[in-house]
Amino acid sequence: MVDVLENKRSATRFRILVEIADRQPAVSQGEIAEAVGVTSQAVSEYIRDLVEEGFVEKEGRSRYRVTKEGVDWVFQSANDMRRFVDHVTDDVLGSVQEDAAIADAEFAAGETVSLSLEAGLLHAGPQEGDGATGVTTTDAAAGEVVGVTGFEGVIDLEPGHVSVVQVPTVRTDSDGSGADIAATCAGVPIVTAAGVEAVSALRDAGVEPTTYFAPGAVAADAASRGLDAVVVATQDTIGRVTDALTDASVSYDVAK
Template structure:
């Protein structure tokens, strides 16, 4: 019987150069059988004819190949099954590299501010929390476009060089008392409106905070997932006014501290 247990694991084609060579030889035999010229296989995969002979003997011992006389070989059913299993392994690996490595790490998306052609060098900036690309290499950070784009359209970029120059944003936190302590009625609506005018975005967390924003006729930019959203907005250079009910305040400030985002808590109690 073929040695299918531990040997099948040992033969994993991605595990060593030796295993990869076994795989290539077995493919060549399957393509050429039954008349197999060892020198042709050697030339096809870039090794010596003697190495092919040694590998053949190994494959015969593992019953992946049968020998029917001088120069006549045939891949066995076990050999075919092994080829299929290793090909599946290769296919999964290629898919992983394509989707998880190349697709997600090397290619980013920016907003085009000029006409951009594929292959063109672009300069990168961060504005309003959005990565932007313009044709040319005058900025502190550059990349290469992998797609065409008109102004205002998304463009794929890769081959990054330099650092995008922008300041981190800040967060101003207004604590809105619990409803038992007065809720939204306990804070100054006028002060909240004034502060909102000085910030890029308004976020709310908790019902009391939503009520405070409604009373001030503010339409919050962030209403859900505010702890993570506020942190990300500040990390991309935006200033955020966060209205947070006292019972959820600490979860938001903890998140900001974890990411080293600058923030201050202000008192806007109604006088």
């Protein structure tokens, strides 16, 4: 167990030291007491102990500063907690969380299955090879939803690519986009539109957008699930679209 999580006193000591570091050098024991959830008298006692241990130095009345030794202890404790949290989220919760998948065959609860992504959806099939696996938590017939937990391995996935097509706004003196929208969208499963002009341009090209709500986020999510996408965006919305794609680390290009 991480030292600062072993008992309430250790955890309180850590929090008070952090509060001092955050407020130094003018330290209000009352404010710290309110933030930590203890009495001002308790804060005073903790600070006295921290001064005696060399983690805090007193510079005058209500003026304190965390020493190098105190900073090192907080830093090491924070690193220990970070590693502990990573262990909990990745190793413990990662293996017990439950997700839903489309069953590609009939399964009973407790069977080991192979996992894959198809059309952006998680599928569970008969166990084969060395790919990602899970354990079913429910019974399911082929085509039904089955619960899966105990995930192991990595799903083989080639991320999708997003093509962004820019079209003029209603205020722009232009005949339209130089890109062939119909050709760009041909065979692409997800097509989104940013702006009324983009919706109109798609419909003029004979393409009905998948959605015109949160187009950048939708395209980014599709690409992360292995699907290609097209976003048709007006000149005044394209920045928000590309920001969403960049934030999601999605591969994209912009056609004009």
